[in-house]
Amino acid sequence: MDKQSLLHKWMNDELTEQQEALLKADPEMDALMQIATESSNLEAPEFPEAAVWKNIQQLNRPAKVRRLQPLKYVIRIAAVFAIVALSYVFWQGMDTDVNTAIAEKTQVFLPDTSEVALNADSFLTYNEQDWRNARTLRLEGEAYFKVAKGSAFVVETDLGDVTVLGTQFNVFARGQQLKVSCFEGVVSVSLDQQVVTLKAGEALEFTKGSSLKNLTTSLSAPRWLQHESSFENAPLSEVLDELEHYYSVQLEVKDIDLKKRFTGSFTHQDLDIALQSICTPLQMTYSVLDKNKVVLNEVE
Amino acid sequence: MTEKDPQDKKDICQEQHYNALYKAHGQALWNFAYYKCGNADDANDLVQEAFVKLWNNCRKVSFSKARSFLYTVTNNSFLNAVAHKKVVLNYRSNQTSGIDKQSPEYLLEEKEYGKKLNAALNTLTEAQRTAFLMNRIDGKKYKEIAEELDISIKAVEKRISQALMGLKKNLEGFNK
Numbered sequence: 001m002d003k004q005s006l007l008h009k010w011m012n013d014e015l016t017e018q019q020e021a022l023l024k025a026d027p028e029m030d031a032l033m034q035i036a037t038e039s040s041n042l043e044a045p046e047f048p049e050a051a052v053w054k055n056i057q058q059l060n061r062p063a064k065v066r067r068l069q070p071l072k073y074v075i076r077i078a079a080v081f082a083i084v085a086l087s088y089v090f091w092q093g094m095d096t097d098v099n100t101a102i103a104e105k106t107q108v109f110l111p112d113t114s115e116v117a118l119n120a121d122s123f124l125t126y127n128e129q130d131w132r133n134a135r136t137l138r139l140e141g142e143a144y145f146k147v148a149k150g151s152a153f154v155v156e157t158d159l160g161d162v163t164v165l166g167t168q169f170n171v172f173a174r175g176q177q178l179k180v181s182c183f184e185g186v187v188s189v190s191l192d193q194q195v196v197t198l199k200a201g202e203a204l205e206f207t208k209g210s211s212l213k214n215l216t217t218s219l220s221a222p223r224w225l226q227h228e229s230s231f232e233n234a235p236l237s238e239v240l241d242e243l244e245h246y247y248s249v250q251l252e253v254k255d256i257d258l259k260k261r262f263t264g265s266f267t268h269q270d271l272d273i274a275l276q277s278i279c280t281p282l283q284m285t286y287s288v289l290d291k292n293k294v295v296l297n298e299v300e
Numbered sequence: 301m302t303e304k305d306p307q308d309k310k311d312i313c314q315e316q317h318y319n320a321l322y323k324a325h326g327q328a329l330w331n332f333a334y335y336k337c338g339n340a341d342d343a344n345d346l347v348q349e350a351f352v353k354l355w356n357n358c359r360k361v362s363f364s365k366a367r368s369f370l371y372t373v374t375n376n377s378f379l380n381a382v383a384h385k386k387v388v389l390n391y392r393s394n395q396t397s398g399i400d401k402q403s404p405e406y407l408l409e410e411k412e413y414g415k416k417l418n419a420a421l422n423t424l425t426e427a428q429r430t431a432f433l434m435n436r437i438d439g440k441k442y443k444e445i446a447e448e449l450d451i452s453i454k455a456v457e458k459r460i461s462q463a464l465m466g467l468k469k470n471l472e473g474f475n476k
Binding site: 004007008011012013031032035036038039040042043044045047048049051052053055056059060075 | 322326327330331334335340344347348349351352355413414417421432433435436437439441442457460461464465467468471
């Protein structure tokens with residue numbers, strides 16, 4: 001067998017030790033074999049196995065990805081064409097999402113001229129295309145609705161659905177609470193166990209795992225539209241939870257009974273005044289530390 | 301008259317089998333891509349693209365053919381995109397372990413040699429370099445390389461011979 005063939009056999013670990021020694025006797029072969037041996041000591045860089053797999057999974061399942069991965073070569077080109085070609089179709093079918101950050105309020109105009117005022121730290125979503133057939137939207141947080149007369153208008157929340165025909169009402173859906181106030185017209189609220197109808201001036205407060213309260217309201221619109229939150233005999237924990245939707249603060253409470261009842265209001269526009277409005281009637285003090293931390297204490 | 305490979309019962313469209321293929325071939329395919337293009341980012345992209353193509357074609361590719369599919373796709377993507385880019389490779393040099401002569405001069409020589417070897421590898425053609433490193437770093441036998449590159453064993457031999465000759469020529473004059 002010629003030397004080249006033997007060399008290749010050696011590269012494949014198919015030679016015996018004697019055969020290897022014989023081959024090495026040839027200086028030219030020896031030189032090549034040394035290079036080959038040195039080369040086997042090389043290593044490729046580390047394979048980023050997990051990261052590459054994560055990218056593959058994301059590329060295979062582009063369902064709700066809002067950002068495109070840095071794609072290259074054929075996939076990038078194909079994706080651009082696909083997006084351009086299908087964007088019109090997609091746009092029609094996509095939901096419209098509205099988000100408010102802490103301390104932010106905004107107004108939404110729905111396709112049928114209904115108006116929604118969205119309170120801070122809340123989320124609303126609806127489908128513009130479907131609006132003609134069914135006026136349904138989903139709410140997390142708080143919003144005030146001025147609904148144009150027409151077909152049934154439904155607000156879906158975690159704890160229940162609110163249905164109206166043409167009216168003005170407020171929906172508060174946070175955590176374990178659903179509170180609905182009707183200012184005009186008629187509102188139907190369907191909870192898990194029951195359906196409640198509210199007329200103008202009526203309101204309900206539902207806490208999961210607890211009772212349903214029927215209340216009245218003498219207001220013509222919710223207070224938060226005037227940048228104020230008001231409470232009547234509400235537990236302090238609830239008041240402080242609300243505060244955190246209007247101000248980006250971390251509240252720390254030292255030795256205070258959070259079940260204490262509060263009647264009053266606080267402004268959305270000035271943290272110090274807001275804190276004073278809460279603390280003074282309840283005999284508490286507060287201190288604002290850096291990094292948006294507020295500590296509340298009992299007055300000695 | 302091809303006998304049915306029992307592995308072909310595995311449907312690639314099923315996640316567990318698709319995952320298994322990644323575990324089995326991901327590393328080697330990545331090395332393959334790296335030998336070709338010489339940088340990790342491009343290698344990542346080539347591997348990702350190959351596996352995505354496999355997923356999209358999972359109905360058409362049988363389990364036993366998946367490996368050659370992956371290599372072919374990777375090779376084609378590389379040819380389409382990076383063939384004209386100047387390639388600068390850099391391999392980590394693994395110290396020859398267990399050798400006692402670790403004098404500073406020797407270590408320096410080893411490091412220098414490693415650099416020279418890297419530079420020499422850069423002067424090979426992509427075909428020569430890839431076949432050579434698949435044998436040397438990945439430890440693949442010629443038969444396997446032939447299958448993955450879709451060429452004959454003779455062609456593998458030729459590429460590796462050329463690689464060795466090319467390296468020798470380039471390293472000539474280096475005191476070893």
